Every structure is written in C-alpha cells, then in structure tokens.
Amino acid sequence: MVIxxxxxFVVGCLPTYQQIGVWAPILLVILRLIQxxxxxxxxxxxxxxxxxxxxxxxxxxxxxxxxxxxPLGLVTSSGVFALVTMMPEADFKLWGWRIPFLLSILxxxxxxxxxxxxxxxxxxxxxxxxxxxxxxxxxxxxxxNPRSFLVAVGLKISEVSWVYILTIxxxxxxxxxxxxxxxxxxxxxxxxxxxxxxxxxFFGWLSDHIGRRIFYFLGTLFTACFxxxxxxxxxxxxxxxxxxxxxxxxxxxxxxxxxxxxxxFPNCSARACATAAHRLAFSSPQPxxxxxxxxxxxxxxATWAAxxxxx
Amino acid sequence: xxxxxxxxxxLILLAAITFIAxxxxxxxxxxxxxx
Numbered sequence: 001m002v003i004x005x006x007x008x009f010v011v012g013c014l015p016t017y018q019q020i021g022v023w024a025p026i027l028l029v030i031l032r033l034i035q036x037x038x039x040x041x042x043x044x045x046x047x048x049x050x051x052x053x054x055x056x057x058x059x060x061x062x063x064x065x066x067x068x069x070x071p072l073g074l075v076t077s078s079g080v081f082a083l084v085t086m087m088p089e090a091d092f093k094l095w096g097w098r099i100p101f102l103l104s105i106l107x108x109x110x111x112x113x114x115x116x117x118x119x120x121x122x123x124x125x126x127x128x129x130x131x132x133x134x135x136x137x138x139x140x141x142x143x144x145n146p147r148s149f150l151v152a153v154g155l156k157i158s159e160v161s162w163v164y165i166l167t168i169x170x171x172x173x174x175x176x177x178x179x180x181x182x183x184x185x186x187x188x189x190x191x192x193x194x195x196x197x198x199x200x201x202f203f204g205w206l207s208d209h210i211g212r213r214i215f216y217f218l219g220t221l222f223t224a225c226f227x228x229x230x231x232x233x234x235x236x237x238x239x240x241x242x243x244x245x246x247x248x249x250x251x252x253x254x255x256x257x258x259x260x261x262x263x264x265f266p267n268c269s270a271r272a273c274a275t276a277a278h279r280l281a282f283s284s285p286q287p288x289x290x291x292x293x294x295x296x297x298x299x300x301x302a303t304w305a306a307x308x309x310x311x
Numbered sequence: 312x313x314x315x316x317x318x319x320x321x322l323i324l325l326a327a328i329t330f331i332a333x334x335x336x337x338x339x340x341x342x343x344x345x346x
Contacts, residue, residue, distance in 0.1 A: 055343065059339075060340070144325075147335065150332070151332045151335045151336050153332075153338060154328050154329055154331065154332025154335075155329055155332045155333065156329075157325050157328050157329050157332075158322075158325045158326045158328065158329035161322060161325045161331070162319070162325075162326075165322060168343060169318065173315065189338060207340065208340065210340075211338055211340045212338060212339060212340055213333055213336060213338050215331075216329065216333040216336070217333055218329065219329075220326040220327070220329045220330040220333065221326075221328075221330075223315040223322060223323075223325075223326040224322075224326040224327070224330075225324045227319040227320070227323045227326070228316075228319045231315040231318075232318065257329070275318075
C-alpha cells in the first residue's frame, strides 16, 4: 500500500522531458512498475482478508466487492481528470496534471487507518492454532505445489489481457487509427465501468449459487468468440454501438472471471500456500501489464494517456 | 483491420490458456478454505 501510494505521488513530482530529457519517461516507466508491484501485493491481501471474513456460502459475493475497486477506480480517476482538465489548458499542461497524482497521498492515510483496525481472519487464526503456517510460502508453493501455482496464473491471464486491450489498446487504436473522438471512447469506458460496478458483484453472487468454474468456462468462450467483433463494431463509428460494445465486452469478458477470482484458486495443503499462489498469480502479470500500457502509448501516434510533460 | 487481427488472435490464445487452466481448477463452491 505504501509502495503504491508513494509511487503514484512521486509521478506527480517528476520533472518533465524538457527538464531532464529521456530520464523523464525512464523514471515514469520505473514508477509504473513499482506501482504495479505495490498494487498486486495489496490486492491479493485485501481479497484474502474479505473472503476469509465472509460468511459460508457467500465468498463469491464478498470477494467480488473488493474487485469493484477496479471499475470504481476507473470512474474516480476519470472524474478527477475531467475536473482538472476544466482549468485553462496551459495551466493543465504546466502543473494541473500533477494534482490527481499528488492527491493519491490521501489514500495512504485512509488505507493505513483501515489496515490498523482490521483483525486477523478466523481462518488464519485456526491455521495458526494448528501450527500449519508455512515458514517460506513462496518456495513452498513453487516447489511443492507447482500445478496449483500454474493453474492460478492461467486463470488470470485471459481477463487481465482482455481488460487492458479494452481500456488501453482500443482507446489508442480508435483515436489514432479510426480518428474517433477521444471523449467518445473514454465515455464508453466510463459507462462500462459504471455497469461493471453492478455486474461484478452480480457474477460473484451467482458464483455462490451456481459455481465458479462455469463462469470461467463461459468467460473464456465469450472472449474467444468476441475477440474480433469489437474492432469491427468500432469501425462502424456509431457512438451507441461503440458504447454498447465496450459495456458488453468489459462485463462479460472481464467481470465474469474477475469478481470472485480468489475463491476459485485451488487450495493447497496449507493456507499459506494458497495465499502465496494467489498473490503470485496476481503479482506476476502486473509488470507485464504496465509494460503493455506504456508500450501501447509509445507505439501508437496518440499519446493521450501520458501526462503532458511526457508527450 | 490491419494489426488488430493479431491482437484478436492473441486474445483467443490467452482465452484458451485460461480455459485449460479452468479444466484443472478445483470447484471451490461450498468447500472450506481450510480443506
């Protein structure tokens, strides 16, 4: 949490390309990688805390409540940036873009306050009572439970790549290749994120009643069948079709496999192994994701998503 | 369409990996986390 908050805060303090040259984007990439590591470390722990506190038979729903942080974060960041872009463009480019990043330091205080008051979970206390806590969960999960680890990572790969194609690649593609208005695509993502705030807990609730694996099967089938159509539908350049495309793609290609991902992770013989597998599965794709985000911005002509000082 | 076909193929490949991983995953609905 500290890594994530400080990493974001420092982005707001970075000197620009005009001030330090190529070191500006290099430092930005390093900070994005640090953010990724911090995010995934915290995310896994938060999911575990909620799920292990959840009543029996409701782990899917409770676990999904943690995951709506992703669409809520999209909505919040879009809203904050919409506010700061209301200032004169020259001021925004000069210093206004730093405000959302600097505000992230507030989250550190809130997070710390919450963390200090959350008791350890009953399941962890039970494991501790049994004396089954692993002394080295990382090594244990890799060496003793490689299958569980690989399954956990494999379960994440599709939805992780899908969501970044939708929220990063498609925006750059639509604006630079199809010449669609940036606001149209960003609004489509905004609406899709709002819808996902509802659909993620809905799929989590369904998973408590129907099962978890069926939604992973359906989600991967949807992703495979819907891999080409988004690009065809974007090329229609019809605003309603574009918004509907992003809403459907995000909820069914991401929400079906995202909301309750922790509960389906295979349990190891010791809880610590499951914890490590879960955290590694979440952690491993993140630096790749951040690299993908940045490479998307660098590869395509449009640089909408980079702070003005790095364009 | 250009380079988007390769992106779509990559998405299908990654979906296949998750599909295979799901085949090996254990259904945890109704199971204790202590199992």
